[in-house]
Amino acid sequence: MLFTKLRASTLTNTGSSNNIFNSQTVLPISQIIIRKKNKPKKVESPHQPPPPPPTKHNMIWGAPFWNFFHILAEKIDEAQFANLRRDILSMIFNICSNLPCPDCTAHAVSYLKGINFNNILTKNHLKEMLFNFHNAVNVRKGIVLYSRNELNEKYSKGNFQNGLKTFLYFFQMRHNNIRLLNEDLHRRHIAKELELWFQKNISHFH
Structure with a gap:
């Protein structure tokens, strides 16, 4: 079955102890502490120019993920939304629980756990949720916010x-990182489930 990790009860916000949206548990984030040898400190010139600002869009996967979420909400057949709603919401939560970045996963899951998914009943509700979610991420990253018209x-x-x-x-x-091998394999498994689901339901997206 699609997204077997997410039971129907997980899409409620009733305060149940097994409710993923109220659970305080987040995915573990590996931390590596590297000991460095003491090195003499460099004397910086008082006239040294400041370092350049960090690149804002340094995650190559970010834009394709948001693009998919927003187009998904935009292109779903409104007449079929009620039938597909639970699968769509489970899909979004499952993807955000398995992002190729542990910190991003923790932030995304924390945000989604604060949403009452029972209130997302229409296509416009889904679009509004993703709009607010995206802009919340943009605020945290210092990126210019979208307007609804632009979106x-x-x-x-x-x-x-x-x-x-x-x-x-x-x-x-x-990823060229042995620590992320299991996560890579798990994402490929999820991707295969997504492909099968969309093959079955592609006619409901225009």
């Missing part, structure tokens, strides 16, 4: 199948 105009022109293929490519991307 609607950009993603209404998107191609759903292209967005899906690009997302799956980056979601399955391998």
Whole structure:
């Protein structure tokens, strides 16, 4: 079954102890402490120019993920939303629980646990949730916020199948890090489930 880790009860916000949206547990984040030898400190010139600002868009997978989420919400057939709603919400939570970045996963899961998914009943509700989610991430990263008009105009022109293929490519991307091998394998398993689900339901997206 699709997304077997998420039972139907997990999409409620009732305060139950097994409710993923109220659980305080987040995915463990590995921490590596590297001991460095003491080195003499460099004397910096008082006239030395400040370092350049950090690059804002340094995660190559970020844009394809948001693109997929927004196009998904934009292109779903509104008449079919009630039938697909639970799968779609489970899909979004499962993806955000397995991002190729432990810190990003922890932030995303924490945000989603604060949402009452029972209130997301229509296509517009889903679009609004993703709009607020995206801008919450932008605030944390210091990126310019989207307006609703910009969001609607950009993603209404998107191609759903292209967005899906690009997302799956980056979601399955391998990392040259032995610590992330298990996570890479798990994401490829999720990607296969997603492909099968969309093959079955692609007619409900335009």
